[in-house]
Amino acid sequence: MTLKTWLAASAPLAEDPAIRYLRVGAEEWRRLAEDVAASGGRLLALWGQDATAGHPAVFAAYHTAAGLWVGELRRDGPESADDPYPGVQDLYPFAGRMQRAIRDLQGLRSTDPDLRPWLRHPPGEAYEFVRVEGDGVHEIPVGPVHAGIIEPGHFRFSVVGEKVLRLEERLGYVHKGIEQRFVEFDALDGCRLAARVSGDSAVAFSWAYCIALESQWRARIPRRALWLRALALELERVANHLGDLGALGNDAGFAFGLAQFSRLKELVLRATETAFGQRYPMDWVVPGGVARDLPAAAAAALDRCLADVVAESAVLRGIYDEHAGVRDRFTGTGTIAPELAARLGLAGLAGRASGQAHDLRADLRYAPYEELRPAVCGAVAGDVAARVAVRFDELLESCRLARRILAGLPAGDSRVAIVPPASDEFGIGAVEGWRGPVLVALATAAGGRIRRCHPHDPSWQNWPAIEHAVIDNIVPDFPLINKSFNLSYSGHDS
Amino acid sequence: MLKTLRQIRRTGIVTEPMPAPDDALRIRAALERRILGILGRALAVRMVDAGSCNGCELEVHALTNPIYNIEGLGVHFVASPRHADLLLVSGPVTVAMREPLLRVYEATPDPKLVVAIGDCGCDGGIFGCRGPSLGAVANVIPVDVAVPGCPPSPNRLLAGILAALDASAALDVGQEGRGRAE
Numbered sequence: 001m002t003l004k005t006w007l008a009a010s011a012p013l014a015e016d017p018a019i020r021y022l023r024v025g026a027e028e029w030r031r032l033a034e035d036v037a038a039s040g041g042r043l044l045a046l047w048g049q050d051a052t053a054g055h056p057a058v059f060a061a062y063h064t065a066a067g068l069w070v071g072e073l074r075r076d077g078p079e080s081a082d083d084p085y086p087g088v089q090d091l092y093p094f095a096g097r098m099q100r101a102i103r104d105l106q107g108l109r110s111t112d113p114d115l116r117p118w119l120r121h122p123p124g125e126a127y128e129f130v131r132v133e134g135d136g137v138h139e140i141p142v143g144p145v146h147a148g149i150i151e152p153g154h155f156r157f158s159v160v161g162e163k164v165l166r167l168e169e170r171l172g173y174v175h176k177g178i179e180q181r182f183v184e185f186d187a188l189d190g191c192r193l194a195a196r197v198s199g200d201s202a203v204a205f206s207w208a209y210c211i212a213l214e215s216q217w218r219a220r221i222p223r224r225a226l227w228l229r230a231l232a233l234e235l236e237r238v239a240n241h242l243g244d245l246g247a248l249g250n251d252a253g254f255a256f257g258l259a260q261f262s263r264l265k266e267l268v269l270r271a272t273e274t275a276f277g278q279r280y281p282m283d284w285v286v287p288g289g290v291a292r293d294l295p296a297a298a299a300a301a302l303d304r305c306l307a308d309v310v311a312e313s314a315v316l317r318g319i320y321d322e323h324a325g326v327r328d329r330f331t332g333t334g335t336i337a338p339e340l341a342a343r344l345g346l347a348g349l350a351g352r353a354s355g356q357a358h359d360l361r362a363d364l365r366y367a368p369y370e371e372l373r374p375a376v377c378g379a380v381a382g383d384v385a386a387r388v389a390v391r392f393d394e395l396l397e398s399c400r401l402a403r404r405i406l407a408g409l410p411a412g413d414s415r416v417a418i419v420p421p422a423s424d425e426f427g428i429g430a431v432e433g434w435r436g437p438v439l440v441a442l443a444t445a446a447g448g449r450i451r452r453c454h455p456h457d458p459s460w461q462n463w464p465a466i467e468h469a470v471i472d473n474i475v476p477d478f479p480l481i482n483k484s485f486n487l488s489y490s491g492h493d494s
Numbered sequence: 495m496l497k498t499l500r501q502i503r504r505t506g507i508v509t510e511p512m513p514a515p516d517d518a519l520r521i522r523a524a525l526e527r528r529i530l531g532i533l534g535r536a537l538a539v540r541m542v543d544a545g546s547c548n549g550c551e552l553e554v555h556a557l558t559n560p561i562y563n564i565e566g567l568g569v570h571f572v573a574s575p576r577h578a579d580l581l582l583v584s585g586p587v588t589v590a591m592r593e594p595l596l597r598v599y600e601a602t603p604d605p606k607l608v609v610a611i612g613d614c615g616c617d618g619g620i621f622g623c624r625g626p627s628l629g630a631v632a633n634v635i636p637v638d639v640a641v642p643g644c645p646p647s648p649n650r651l652l653a654g655i656l657a658a659l660d661a662s663a664a665l666d667v668g669q670e671g672r673g674r675a676e
């Protein structure tokens with residue numbers, strides 16, 4: 001079958017023609033995955049639900065040239081819940097961990113062979129790492145608590161001398177049960193929890209949540225509110241890229257970079273606070289629009305701040321480029337070549353630095369990006385230097401977009417009241433956050449309670465790639481490589 | 495090199511004055527005065543993320559930028575709990591981080607000051623205290639000062655750290671006073 005045939009079998013989700021929904025059987029579940037892969041599409045997320053949400057089921061969200069697809073495979077029919085559903089790890093390698101997470105959380109098992117727990121850490125049970133045997137091979141366990149100010153996770157290196165033969169990650173340490181927590185929230189309020197799935201992506205997650213909610217409740221959001229949301233999203237990207245560019249300089253032994261970029265980041269956070277009332281706008285994107293309109297004085301201050309950031313980062317980019325030590329540490333380190341990136345499904349910023357030119361803002365052109373027309377930045381070398389270069393490019397592009405928004409902000413309301421319908425509904429929202437595609441799947445009950453909510457962070461796609469990126473590199477380069485991806489532990493573990 | 499020096503000169507010194515210690519944040523006092531005599535104002539801090547959304551870590555990071563310049567106050571972050579005077583712990587503590595957090599606490603030499611940060615570190619915050627979330631840091635290890643906020647601003651974090659120091663200086667309470675909150 002081709003995607004065209006699937007199109008005929010599908011229905012628009014929440015009346016959105018760009019999101020196709022399909023109820024499938026086990027065989028079709030597998031065929032849909034194959035056809036999407038064959039058409040060059042990619043898996044965005046895979047999640048499950050148990051009987052508490054109505055019926056046990058697994059869901060897959062795909063992104064293809066034709067838009068977004070959501071496949072649902074129910075597990076309460078003749079194919080009983082104990083029967084494994086067809087795994088798709090061979091098509092999308094990172095799906096393996098998501099399937100293991102579904103087993104941890106909902107008890108639904110796939111046909112793929114790895115049955116080790118992933119998000120769950122059963123007490124007293126040792127995790128079975130894959131062992132590398134051979135002359136002079138030894139293991140270095142690192143974490144879960146790390147030396148720096150970063151999130152917890154465990155890394156098991158197999159090395160010969162300084163060289164890394166293999167890295168195996170063990171995540172799930174910050175699993176807080178966010179999905180279970182969601183059902184205790186009213187849908188209008190759940191946005192606050194969504195924003196805290198990964199604090200550094202608060203705007204991306206709260207916006208994706210709002211799209212999921214507003215589309216299923218058939219709400220129309222004022223244009224001004226959409227532009228303001230995009231402003232916040234671009235500022236979030238600017239702040240994170242500034243932070244990472246500084247930290248990357250530091251990890252390459254150039255503390256000057258950290259001092260300079262962390263100062264710029266602080267200035268952006270302060271301007272953000274003046275504009276949105278919070279340094280990290282956790283509660284600013286809300287169902288119906290944004291929590292409060294932009295104060296007029298803040299707009300001018302914000303614009304000046306961004307102009308400074310553009311000028312300063314141009315100087316700093318020149319310094320990074322000319323610094324022999326920095327260049328040496330960045331170039332050829334932690335490489336994911338484009339072919340490997342395509343096979344692994346590398347997403348977002350890291351994907352774009354390895355030739356994967358996907359960006360939901362440009363691909364789906366959700367409002368207001370169909371008007372703003374963001375440029376998709378990219379590189380092909382796939383090393384730390386490429387991820388640094390893409391950050392520099394995106395930093396500039398986001399500053400441009402933010403200033404364009406400030407200059408052309410449409411008049412009108414920044415928030416409308418929205419009300420739950422008298423029926424059960426389901427919707428998804430996808431937003432290109434600074435790290436990559438963020439997706440929220442949300443099911444609400446009549447009256448506005450949350451039946452089920454699954455937040456998906458792009459770190460799921462990219463964590464497995466780091467295991468590849470470090471091979472043949474030296475152990476001391478791991479912090480630099482890890483930082484160049486800067487993945488979320490919390491977003492992944494949720 | 496010249497460009498770098500020029501940029502340093504152009505940027506100048508941007509550090510702001512430090513905030514006053516916020517005694518309202520003190521929830522538990524537990525150290526003998528003589529220990530502070532040893533500590534003085536050179537404080538080694540170990541950060542432990544016991545389950546946060548990473549928002550709290552971003553603001554802890556901000557403390558090290560040149561504007562807050564926490565190192566200029568004599569406070570520095572160390573890579574091992576064995577070198578730490580004070581643990582800065584974000585929450586909510588997850589089931590999987592309970593053991594590692596206890597181990598870090600055990601490995602920290604006396605006086606082990608503990609500052610719990612963020613609404614989540616204070617009481618579980620938005621994630622609550624159920625299932626994989628064990629809630630407040632104080633549910634797992636003794637806490638001297640708790641700094642609310644989501645995330646707490648760098649200045650509030652700084653005030654909380656200073657409050658922990660002042661608390662330990664002002665009160666003459668022996669180690670017996672520090673029980674497990676479990």
Ligand code: SF4
Nearest residue numbers: 546547549612613614
């Ligand atoms: S207090 Fe707020 S910022 Fe800190 S971990 Fe909790 S949700 Fe995240």
